[in-house]
Amino acid sequence: MDIRKNNENKNQKESSPNQxxxxxxxxxxxxxxxxxxKAAALGSVAMASGCGTALLPSKEERELRWKEYxxxxxxxxxxxxKEETVRRLERLAKIKKDVSIQMSSKAAIPGVLYGYAFNxxxxxxxxxxxxxxxxxNNLDRKSKTQYIRIFEMEPGEMAPAAGNGxxxxxxxxxxxxxxxxxxxxxxxxxxxxxxxxxxTWKEPDGIVVVDYNWCIGCRYCMAACPYYGRRFNWxxxxxxxxxxxxxxxxxxNRMRARGQMEKCTFCVQRTRxxxxxxCVEACPTGARVFxxxxxxKSEIRFVLKNKKVFRLKEELTTDPKFxxxxx
Amino acid sequence: xxxxxxxPGRGLIAFIKDVITWNLSGGLAYQFFLCILAAFMMLGIYAxxxxxxxxxxxxxxxxxxxxxxxxxxxxxxxxxAAAAVMLILPAYIFKDKDLHKVVIIGxxxxxxxxxxxxxxxxxxxGGPLNAWHLIPGIGxxxxxxxxxxxxxxxINGYLxxxxxxxxxxxxxxxxxxxxxxxxxxxxxxxxxxxxxAIHMITAFLYEGLPARPFWNNPLxxxxxxxxxxxxxPALISVVLIxxxxxxxxxxxxxxxxxxxxxxxxxxxxxxxxxxxxxxxEFYFTTHHSLSAVYLFFGLDGYDALVPWIWTAISMNILxxxxxxxxxxxxxxxxxxxxxxxxxxxxxIEKGMGLIIPGLVPSPxxxxxxxxxxxxxxxxxxxxxxxxxxxxxxxxxxxIIIEQRFEEDRRLH
Numbered sequence: 001m002d003i004r005k006n007n008e009n010k011n012q013k014e015s016s017p018n019q020x021x022x023x024x025x026x027x028x029x030x031x032x033x034x035x036x037x038k039a040a041a042l043g044s045v046a047m048a049s050g051c052g053t054a055l056l057p058s059k060e061e062r063e064l065r066w067k068e069y070x071x072x073x074x075x076x077x078x079x080x081x082k083e084e085t086v087r088r089l090e091r092l093a094k095i096k097k098d099v100s101i102q103m104s105s106k107a108a109i110p111g112v113l114y115g116y117a118f119n120x121x122x123x124x125x126x127x128x129x130x131x132x133x134x135x136x137n138n139l140d141r142k143s144k145t146q147y148i149r150i151f152e153m154e155p156g157e158m159a160p161a162a163g164n165g166x167x168x169x170x171x172x173x174x175x176x177x178x179x180x181x182x183x184x185x186x187x188x189x190x191x192x193x194x195x196x197x198x199x200t201w202k203e204p205d206g207i208v209v210v211d212y213n214w215c216i217g218c219r220y221c222m223a224a225c226p227y228y229g230r231r232f233n234w235x236x237x238x239x240x241x242x243x244x245x246x247x248x249x250x251x252x253n254r255m256r257a258r259g260q261m262e263k264c265t266f267c268v269q270r271t272r273x274x275x276x277x278x279c280v281e282a283c284p285t286g287a288r289v290f291x292x293x294x295x296x297k298s299e300i301r302f303v304l305k306n307k308k309v310f311r312l313k314e315e316l317t318t319d320p321k322f323x324x325x326x327x
Numbered sequence: 328x329x330x331x332x333x334x335p336g337r338g339l340i341a342f343i344k345d346v347i348t349w350n351l352s353g354g355l356a357y358q359f360f361l362c363i364l365a366a367f368m369m370l371g372i373y374a375x376x377x378x379x380x381x382x383x384x385x386x387x388x389x390x391x392x393x394x395x396x397x398x399x400x401x402x403x404x405x406x407x408a409a410a411a412v413m414l415i416l417p418a419y420i421f422k423d424k425d426l427h428k429v430v431i432i433g434x435x436x437x438x439x440x441x442x443x444x445x446x447x448x449x450x451x452x453g454g455p456l457n458a459w460h461l462i463p464g465i466g467x468x469x470x471x472x473x474x475x476x477x478x479x480x481x482i483n484g485y486l487x488x489x490x491x492x493x494x495x496x497x498x499x500x501x502x503x504x505x506x507x508x509x510x511x512x513x514x515x516x517x518x519x520x521x522x523x524a525i526h527m528i529t530a531f532l533y534e535g536l537p538a539r540p541f542w543n544n545p546l547x548x549x550x551x552x553x554x555x556x557x558x559x560p561a562l563i564s565v566v567l568i569x570x571x572x573x574x575x576x577x578x579x580x581x582x583x584x585x586x587x588x589x590x591x592x593x594x595x596x597x598x599x600x601x602x603x604x605x606x607x608e609f610y611f612t613t614h615h616s617l618s619a620v621y622l623f624f625g626l627d628g629y630d631a632l633v634p635w636i637w638t639a640i641s642m643n644i645l646x647x648x649x650x651x652x653x654x655x656x657x658x659x660x661x662x663x664x665x666x667x668x669x670x671x672x673x674x675i676e677k678g679m680g681l682i683i684p685g686l687v688p689s690p691x692x693x694x695x696x697x698x699x700x701x702x703x704x705x706x707x708x709x710x711x712x713x714x715x716x717x718x719x720x721x722x723x724x725x726i727i728i729e730q731r732f733e734e735d736r737r738l739h
Contacts, residue, residue: 069456149691165691193472196468196469199460215454216460216461217454220475220532222393226537228691236382258382
């Protein structure tokens with residue numbers, strides 16, 4: 001723990017002068033002055049904390065980390081405790097990475113149950129959804145983590161396992177079709193049943209989420225998932241500050257750390273604000289449909305009512321809220 | 328039933344002092360043995376520090392093969408721990424005089440195996456500093472829903488039982504008292520029940536996952552028991568042979584014969600069940616058999632496990648045949664290699680041979696090979712060395728106390 005803290009602090013110290021010189025080169029005089037002021041502020045903080053202790057995190061950071069380490073499982077927190085942890089995480093992001101994020105702890109909207117449908121006829125395998133998801137959810141760039149997988153399928157098969165999940169050529173290819181797979185947000189999720197610490201659960205709006213901080217990294221949920229819906233942080237994930245999505249949710253796209261499980265959350269940070277998940281918004285062919293299953297006028301209900309739909313591995317009675325359909 | 332002792336005034340402090348002195352004193356060979364163990368433990372600690380600092384990325388596990396060498400060894404050693412019941416049952420319940428003499432050694436091996444199991448789990452955790460989240464009260468234990476929660480309870484409980492009862496008996500003998508059977512007998516019964524529980528529940532950990540057809544198999548539990556009751560007594564036999572040759576504590580050949588019979592019966596049942604599983608997978612191969620195809624023959628050019636599984640099955644069969652026909656008449660020079668063969672065979676088959684194919688191909692049909700990294704191998708060696716150290720540390724003083732107690736009884 002200490003080693004890590006020291007390293008991060010060192011990085012910060014090393015990067016701050018570079019940052020100012022960079023800014024001097026790229027931007028005008030005003031930016032340079034701003035940067036210089038920042039550097040001076042950082043320098044004075046380092047001076048104040050004393051030369052010997054400069055490598056250690058500041059008292060504020062230590063206190064924040066201490067409180068973060070001993071906090072409860074998110075589900076047991078009161079509304080004000082949720083608010084406190086979210087503020088602490090915002091502050092820590094500012095101290096450690098100098099990024100200003102806005103983190104929400106917004107609860108599920110009553111009367112909402114999210115569902116998803118995927119039009120197999122329309123998808124042409126462009127993977128715009130994958131790129132949008134990586135960007136929106138701050139997925140690790142180093143290990144190229146992606147929640148969504150697209151499979152190129154030969155006619156005559158209807159299960160991604162039979163398709164090619166690693167194609168690197170121009171799409172669409174004649175005589176092939178494309179199928180996407182991600183977390184299916186089962187109504188009866190085997191991962192939730194497996195977790196020994198209740199670090200993963202189904203929210204009232206049907207989204208299966210992970211409390212990243214409560215996860216102990218045993219990976220039993222990963223073994224239990226029949227859809228390959230979960231991803232593990234084998235290393236500390238890396239997202240450049242410039243590319244980071246700053247609007248975050250505690251249960252969604254906030255930064256994870258090594259040793260924690262993560263997964264698709266139907267973009268909880270967007271959907272609870274009434275927006276569409278990034279993948280749905282990004283899809284150029286309109287193959288992705290998302291909405292409230294409890295709203296009879298929603299598009300998802302229209303698809304379920306008027307199209308012939310199917311789900312994967314229904315024999316496992318996991319009851320996924322993710323349907324495939326064909327036009 | 329108390330005897331007047333020739334060396335009065337013993338007690339807990341003297342006991343601890345004596346145990347430490349006995350453990351550290353020994354011939355040159357023994358000191359050398361301790362140094363080797365220490366070297367491996369240091370290697371393990373170093374590798375763990377690397378893993379702790381950088382993350383589980385230093386292992387060769389991936390999102391597809393998400394469990395590897397650690398969980399394989401964990402699974403196998405739960406079986407070794409459970410196998411102590413094969414000595415406890417006849418020794419305490421059927422009052423078998425021969426096995427009663429060595430039951431303490433079986434319990435020592437069980438404790439060593441359990442300590443290894445717990446260390447393998449900790450080594451496998453992505454967030455070991457968050458392990459307190461499992462403790463009910465300050466954390467949340469998802470019991471009874473999660474089988475992992477069950478496993479944590481039964482393994483720690485079994486460890487406590489296997490420390491408590493032998494400690495009481497040994498401590499009484501150390502103080503030259505006969506232990507009060509009424510006091511420890513309920514715990515013996517409990518530990519017999521518990522031994523079956525630890526291994527069945529560890530099997531259920533895998534058996535309860537419909538996502539993994541290779542594991543989702545009702546034979547898993549019974550087969551875990553059969554393989555454990557072969558591999559565990561095989562390991563105990565090896566330990567007894569070492570004790571017999573290296574110390575003044577002599578093991579009656581009747582004991583070896585009894586252990587051999589237990590091993591042979593269990594190993595044959597294990598092989599029958601293995602055959603039944605193989606039949607099911609290959610008579611009419613389905614999509615659910617792909618893991619077995621990957622294990623035994625390789626799939627799409629990926630065949631990392633194929634040489635291992637065939638070696639394991641050959642060792643299994645060879646070891647069982649030698650032990651069944653007993654050409655050496657329980658002499659150590661035949662018994663030892665046969666037990667080592669069988670033990671190693673089951674280790675490979677029930678370790679990596681069980682865990683890796685359960686995860687390959689992935690639920691979306693992807694295949695990757697897995698071989699442990701140097702960090703995983705080093706940590707594993709370190710944990711094994713620590714397990715051997717624990718067993719030695721428990722058994723060495725136990726034998727001295729038992730011998731002295733017998734001596735005292737004969738004199739009075």
